Amino acid sequence: MKKLLWLLIGIIIGTGIYTGSQAFASTSYKLVSVKYDSSKTPGYTLKHNGPLYYAKNPKRSAVIWNSTHSKVKHNLKNYPNTTWSRDAVAIFKHNGKKSVYYHISQVVADDKPVKAFGYVWHGYLKQGHNPNFQNIGTVDILNFYNNHEYQRYVKLSPSQVLTRKIMALFPNSTVSLDLAKAGLGLNSATYDISNIISPYDKLPTLNDFLNLHSYNLSINQRYTQIKQLLNANGYGAKRRQQKFIIGIYLSNKYLPVSDELNGQTIVIGTSK
Template sequence: MSPKTTWLLIAGLAVTLGSLPTVTGHAAIKTNFTKIHYSEDAFSHNQFTNIAYHAKSTKKNAYIWNDTHTKKLYNLKTYPTYTWFKLASGTYKGNSHWIEVTNFVDSKRGWIYSPQLVKGFSTKGYQPTKRSYKQPTYAGGIYHVKSTKKNAYLWNWTHTKKLANLKNYTNQNYSRRHSVLITHQGTSHWYSYVSVTIKKKTINGYVRSSALAAGKTTNHQGQNILQPDAFVATKDYLQYLNDSKYQKLARSLIKLFPNTPVDLGLSQIAAYNFATNDTWEEDPPEEIATTGYKDIVPFTKVATYLMANKTKTNAQKLAGVEKLLDQAGYTKAKRAKLTNYKLGIYILNNVKGGKIDEAGNSLKGNWYGLIIGKTD
């Protein structure tokens, strides 16, 4: 399976799994509550309004109990800003005023005596009052942070802790798993649930949806390994080629064609149609259309040579490539005259992290593609 296909499957699976309702096995639960009527479908389907409750008092003890009513799990006054959502009603020792509740992320659930609650969302703090997985309006898609100057904080779900400022990570793309409507002091804003990678760690949280813009980022600063379809246009692809510490060989190969400008579309054709590639585990990447280009000349012997000599130094590789180009009739003098051609190039040169196996291990990967062609 190709890296491109694998990435798409993982991204799609993440959104799909994120949209699944909470599933619980009622029959397996040992409980001392009787006459239980479950109503958690409303919570699973994000219908919060009619099942929302909050503490009647944030100063008095009000305990949430386990299923056997033998252990106090939580004290509502410890969570003064929480809204609790009704999952079921039941009877304990003849008293029918008991309900099972959970918090918004379903990390704290149990039974409470219902007169200790008031119906409705809490008026304290920041309240998630709606959640939607509807695509493409509230979930899915590829987004980037709009501005490097305006703060775009990533918050935890209670909106009490800033996890990151995404204005510092405009070089990453973001996929929304879902969105929530956060209400605070009568004002509501949509927030998107996204992930950001910081120092090789993934951090999940909520960012104001208005801070994101649809489409891939054009800022690749600090990104050293990117797939051929990670770019928006030739301009940002050139930024990557010029800035990445792993593109030294690519920069040297580009100099062999001094008057043939790099073209993103042609580079993607080189990568997917004419390259050697050991970054995939099963099937090679699918070929893409060459619409908009003509007179394509693939240097397949160059790609084959680079793969066969992937452990050699860049100087040795460059010398071998020049020799092969000369043999193909593309001498230094001829290459200097290719002013009406464009260059397609994609290089992943024995880089650790260029290949990820099915177990998630980071391995060295190689991907070599070099062609020239004309635009229609």
């Protein structure tokens, strides 16, 4: 009888402890406010609307939550080479304390669907493009914050073999993100080429080849043709030893013309 009594007491006490711990663990997060970076629905855009981020510590567990902070959707550590676009800034309240969260969506290439998105504590992120370019393929030129990022991309990305071969023809020249944007025909609000003597050389025959006639050629075939066109436009081996600023945006694969903008470009400028 005593054993049964103590067993019942143990069950009651154990149940109480379990219930209490569960109640504590399930303390809810409340979404206090959310401010969107654009009018588009978060998580479903193909090109970024807001600022870009990457995991500050890619080996650390950093949970991406659903909109009620009740279900784990993803973890930053599983996306070490991903760049994230911020769609919104949210405030969650938990145990009387408020925390800032970002709604982020993975930046995808080639119009692939966005599969990873959700809310993550802002302290897990660092602003800029993911710097692991040695593990990253072709990147949309609009996804670079500055010239340093772009030059690292050209130097390290496996998608930039052709670009590196072309730049090797200009051993004393530098790559310019802003001039590349100008060469592609982007809105002038996206670049600043005030440091370059105007007008820069737009090399129309070379850019016509890149955008209209190079879609079915290999890297080596495109390289050979580009070199020939450079020579034909007055940029032979001797002149290429000079210091130029090169606006170049290429990939190992053909990048198509889109929205009346060049998909690829090589233009040449001189520093003021």
